[in-house]
Amino acid sequence: MTAPGLRSEDFGARLSFDRGETGRRAVDVPVWSGDATPLPDAHLLRDSVRLPEMSQGELVRYYTALSARNYGIDSGTYPLGSCTMKYNPKVNDLIASLPDFADAHPQSPVEEAQGTLRTLMELRQGLAEITGLPEVSLAPAAGAQGELAGVLMITRALEDRGELEQRRRILVPDSAHGTNPATAAMAGFTVTHLPTAEDGSLDRATIERELDETVAGVMVTVPNTLGLWENGIEEVAGLIHDAGAYLYADGANLNAIMGRIRYGDLGFDVAHLNLHKNFSTPHGGGGPGAGPVCCTEELAPYLPTPVLAEDDDGLVQLIAPERSIGRLQQFHGNVGVLLRAYAYMRALGLDGLRAVSGQAVLNANYLRVLLHGHYDLPYDRPVLHEVVFSGSRQRREHDVRTYDMAKRLIDHGFHPPTVYFPLIVEEALMIEPTETEPPEAIEALAEALIAIAEEAASDPDTLHGAPWTAPIRRLDETKAARRPVLRWDEVDPKLD
Amino acid sequence: MTAPGLRSEDFGARLSFDRGETGRRAVDVPVWSGDATPLPDAHLLRDSVRLPEMSQGELVRYYTALSARNYGIDSGTYPLGSCTMKYNPKVNDLIASLPDFADAHPQSPVEEAQGTLRTLMELRQGLAEITGLPEVSLAPAAGAQGELAGVLMITRALEDRGELEQRRRILVPDSAHGTNPATAAMAGFTVTHLPTAEDGSLDRATIERELDETVAGVMVTVPNTLGLWENGIEEVAGLIHDAGAYLYADGANLNAIMGRIRYGDLGFDVAHLNLHKNFSTPHGGGGPGAGPVCCTEELAPYLPTPVLAEDDDGLVQLIAPERSIGRLQQFHGNVGVLLRAYAYMRALGLDGLRAVSGQAVLNANYLRVLLHGHYDLPYDRPVLHEVVFSGSRQRREHDVRTYDMAKRLIDHGFHPPTVYFPLIVEEALMIEPTETEPPEAIEALAEALIAIAEEAASDPDTLHGAPWTAPIRRLDETKAARRPVLRWDEVDPKLD
């Protein structure tokens, strides 16, 4: 329901830069009327900058039209596995935008920011309780930065133990998210991949074989990316510690177990959480998130700066831990996201968090049984927060790929699940409904997927061409990568 | 881009009441934990109330999906004649929602509301300057209430002159908006319609004939609803005053003349303005608006309560004028709308307001020349802020009605213009582009209308069935009126 030019046959061909008219402006700026200071020398200054010139109304229409070409949680079910796309309470946005919070300057004396700091302190305490890991830094800006923090903490601890030279390996399951091996590599380690056993848990024999004095740590996602409990992880923890290595938890999947079991109790030394997933802060089209890192007392001295501590006057202070790995950001992390997470934690309390994990797991299992038989289920056992099917049968029998089936789901009004991850599942279809979907939505999703499985047999071409009803059809990704066009000015108003 | 159930084949069939599930809730409410007071007697209490039961996420999705079934200014060109649908600056919403403004209690002692009152006082002064009518009440909630205020002021003035018994008629041009005669009737007058002359102005001879000692006043829209200047209105004003009657200006079309000519200077005694039109406060799907009434010193004692006045201590007070017609609302008018109007006035200043009227008029004339020859133009002369075409030719030659052409415009991505108003133009097509549309948009609108005129000849059935691309097709309005279904509970989930 948008106007010509905004919904035209080729909306994407005209960027803001191609719209408007020279001389138009969307806002005015005050003019300095006092004594003028001469500008710096001309060679330090620029001539001009090319930016769109649009009136305010035009610019508003352009971005409003762009928004209509997006699908979010508020549009419908968004069962993207591993991403925990759940409803984002609006009250949290309201809270984070309270002017006293939003306008706080990061260099403020702590006395002037106690409202923010006290809130973060309580969040930190809550996360310590929930993970069973008593020490926390809220600094990491996202999961991957939390991982980096955790691995660097292991580095520093080994260094202090004088074993860093020798321990150069980190073990990572083959089902892990790509950030795990990438992080280990960024921290200077080599990565050894651990295979997954038939039950979907780590292969114990391999772990026992690999664990030696060259291992710095093991990164395990719990529950794992198959949506399964990592059987015997508490025993594996013992083995790892016996070998002198550390056990790292990728806590991105905390939604399955919040309030029910704790990383610390299982023997993990350090974990990161993805607050934008489990604590329901909006994903924002790819951030901002927050990836707090939680650890044992042993690793606490290495936490990234800052951490929070109450001083004798009852003031919450920003502290650099004794042997900190250092800062991860110029300031204190994505505070606006942390405030939202705090609000979420307080809106739920312990019972609420347990209700979250209970319902999240029930929803995934409900979907599992509804789809049972229609798609291959490589690890056919009860799941936790998500379930990973395989489209192998459809590929084999009808030359229809999971990719096609995912695209077809768009025509049914759903955001597709995660596909082709975890890598160990052929034609993976990784579905995480989350607790905020009503049963009706899960049933509708199952019906759509069943219809698609039938269509794979009856009318594969409809799947190959899908989606048919989205604002745009399948795009030429190969061309995008082969002949990269990455900014306006390289493009004619109409490409090619 | 919305999920099943939200975009299903028959979205409208399921109201919020038909969604969700017994027991769900979208918010929690605190429970009283102190000493409980017994509730009043049971016969004073209700058993229950039927309302939807949805989780928060479900309710958000439902209304988000509803919003996507609407077209606003931010969606595209909205050339609804007489309604002045122009871009609504977002900064005005920000200002009206500043907590110190938004949370002000209407019964506050004036000392506690000077921020609001001072701002309203300056708005009032600005409107007095712009209309040339020195006294103003900001109380009326919309144009029609402003009209009522104005006519009642005339009533009171005549009463004080002892002529009310005798002056029972109000003259209203046949091109007037329906609120004019309806208002006159509500105020107890009989309405005499004045015909429009060939040039689109009032027929002078009729006025002269009708003006006698039974006439209380004359309501004239300036510029009129044909988008035309009311030729000789300043002379007519003299005649009216000579006859002992008052001259009322419907100022809904102020956008054409802001900063260029003033009702007071033309001889009007009283005028209302539509701030939601000319001062660009959002129309909100049908309000809230604001319809201040402005008048001469003579009529000032009759203004509706409250008016604003500064006292000796410099405090702005809310005052009841001496012989006020009384209150129009429990409190002080649509203050949130008035704050936005003030912000608009300050963002533009006099030069800006003149630029508004200049461009609004240029845009309408540009459209007039672009469409010239394609549609009949009953009053073929330069226009002010809007232009009224007629679809008579298309009706006569191709059995295509203006209604059909308007619906077809939806398929082109535009909101249709006003149709069948003013009543004196057969198959009227009343187009007001406003100054906030860029020339490109006006050209695109003209192209679409020309294409439709051609289609009327070549493919009338496509017009008869239009729109084809909207969320819903033409609705059965006759059935709606004959068998009214006006609330949930009278309806089955699926109608009929």
Next chain:
Amino acid sequence: MSSSLAGSPHPYIPATEADRARMLERVGVTDLDALFADLPADLRDPAIELPPALTEPELIALLQERAATNAAPTRPSFLGAGAYRRSIPAIASHLTSRSEFVTAYTPYQPEISQGTLQSGFEFQSVVCELTGMDVANVGLYDVASATAEACLLAVRVTKRRAVALLEPIHPGTAEVVSTYARGAGLRVDSIATADAVSDEHACLVVQQPDFLGTIVDLEPLANVAHDRGALMVAVADPFALGMLKAPGDAGADIVTGEGRDLAGAPAFGGPSLGLFAAGLPYMRQMPGRIVGRTNELHGPEGGEGEPRTGYVLTLQAREQFIRRERATSNVSTAQALIALSFTIAVQALGPRGLRESAELCYQRAHDAARRIASLPGFDVPERGPWFQEFLVRGPIPASELAVRLSERGITAGFDVSDRAEPEAHNALMFCVTEATPDAHVDTLIEALTSIGDEA
């Protein structure tokens, strides 16, 4: 400071000088002024004094400063008397701010206005449920003008020329009824008991809870009105209807109410929202716009699909733009966006949340009243069961009590000391709702205690 770059277009006006030149040429005139040639030359371009234009940052700064000269929202205040601070679910303002709702106008084109229309139908449904009535419109300006319209409806239906307002009624409501009545040449009688209703009265208007906060037993009043051939108009607080009997179930023929406080912040009284609902017999006499449910003439997919449900403005033959001087009312633009917020807030609360909120409000108000009544020198005279407002008499005159509280940073309850009701004598009317912070009540009690000690 003023806007920079003279001659550059204003941000709200896209056309540039070059655009303008091109358009003027096409129109065939030399400059903008030429477009205004029809206007009388001697009156054109008068001197107009307006403050200089401000850029956006200046505008925000100015109005932030201005706003700060209002009392801060954190100041304890016990004003009610027609406007009540409520806890509005956060999703209401989020959803209501969607520009598709905000920047649309009256849904003249139903095909691209189903958002406004369907939510208008939701609103009507909610209002009917709350009030216990058959039909509601999509809202009028405010409770007072809605009540005036109710009186006019009663006059049209009964052909009688007077209306009766039962005291205590909000003085603002009474005044607006008088304003509208004067135009129509009607008599307005303010009456102290229902016995005063006569066969000259088109209707009896009763406020629920009444202006002094008391819960009214509407049923006997409705019986009296009906006995005398008058309609019963209840002016009810929709929030209180979360627990109070629906006026329709107590015999009301028309129910009006103020929806603003359940839609958002008080905003110094407006935008307000007039609720208007009536019994089926009065459907075609209703003022204002009404949304009806219907279906497509032809289904989708080239007309072959099953026709889908949709919503339209209906029963328009009542309205001014068709009926003109014979319309039921002149109302056109009303308060649609506020009605949307009201609908979402009430639906978010849901059946239990609304009841619980009303009871919470009731409990908190009664608790505060009890605490005040227990202070030496203070008295809380009751006139019957009440909801959220209560009368307080202190050891000093009411107006002085208000001043003393103000000196302590507290805005006192509304001064009702000059009213006729004996309980109001020398009293301030305090309001405590579910949204009044506990700390504010504590502050009040402390202040009253110390004022009591001083007296």
Next chain:
Amino acid sequence: MSSSLAGSPHPYIPATEADRARMLERVGVTDLDALFADLPADLRDPAIELPPALTEPELIALLQERAATNAAPTRPSFLGAGAYRRSIPAIASHLTSRSEFVTAYTPYQPEISQGTLQSGFEFQSVVCELTGMDVANVGLYDVASATAEACLLAVRVTKRRAVALLEPIHPGTAEVVSTYARGAGLRVDSIATADAVSDEHACLVVQQPDFLGTIVDLEPLANVAHDRGALMVAVADPFALGMLKAPGDAGADIVTGEGRDLAGAPAFGGPSLGLFAAGLPYMRQMPGRIVGRTNELHGPEGGEGEPRTGYVLTLQAREQFIRRERATSNVSTAQALIALSFTIAVQALGPRGLRESAELCYQRAHDAARRIASLPGFDVPERGPWFQEFLVRGPIPASELAVRLSERGITAGFDVSDRAEPEAHNALMFCVTEATPDAHVDTLIEALTSIGDEA
């Protein structure tokens, strides 16, 4: 108070008891606990201490109270040092709050993510224009981590194992570079002049304006870096780039920057927004996500229409989810929504508005500095041309000056008195921008005058 109606579903969780029973039956288990049977029994359901759940009104009240214990936004503050109050066009927050943007995730499905993707492409274009570079990604966490990633890129490209940071650089940036470098086993040299760049350095990192506010002539520095085979990394304030030469035009190979302040409020430092742009040769070495422009494989209307333009994530072979331990970076979720707000704000300002804002900021800061320099006892030592931050020495020690200002309700400039640069000795660094209210500057001048008088 706590949430009412035990057993009733939480507002964030739709399933009711009845829903749950039905689902459990279908799944074939008796209760929720049975779903967790795989978890080690002895560790399940540990005691966890969390504060009680709050309803929405309680939550809002609590956090409003909390927020009020921060300094009010109206308190005059002259802090900069990496975070700057800016005038952000109101449309930015309006548009950024559209839930289609807010509640989407990384655009894995381009067909229903063109909103995020196309605006990502807009962002890249804006960043390239501002920095004068060829390629930008859709943003990293913040300026400091972006600069660390720039160093890692330089290391990958040059195969050298050290980086040089030219002082004065933001200490936070320097620290983060060290954090990342330590992991990669790199040396970080803090250098005072570009002469210290050697052929061991992968890059020279220079901040523009530098940490003490001075505008840097980048070109000679880039020449030195290039002479020694190092890349030139400029860490530039994108707002200052409204008037300063684009680092790309001065020879920079990589440009990073902090976008937060042009996107919205400081938010105690975050959400932040790391800008990252580079020359074409480094395209396939870039960290983070990149949007590319392409077209449909088949056009609309059953494939017959002309293929339309669209946007996709591209060059993904660099990224962790494909490349795993050989990725250019581990970054996944970044700061997309802040990048959107940045894009809209910069585009709303437009070419002239951005320049005018930068100049306004420059003029206002210089005016304030001049006024301070003229006060007896005060001195504003300059290190060269500067933008918005200036050093102030008073008649008393810097830390004491800060305390005295604080006592007068003013937050002083950032304390740089312990730095090595001679001009910073005993100085506070004050920041005045285009958004600092005039009244705040006046208050400061008054306060400094009286402090000067006392000394």
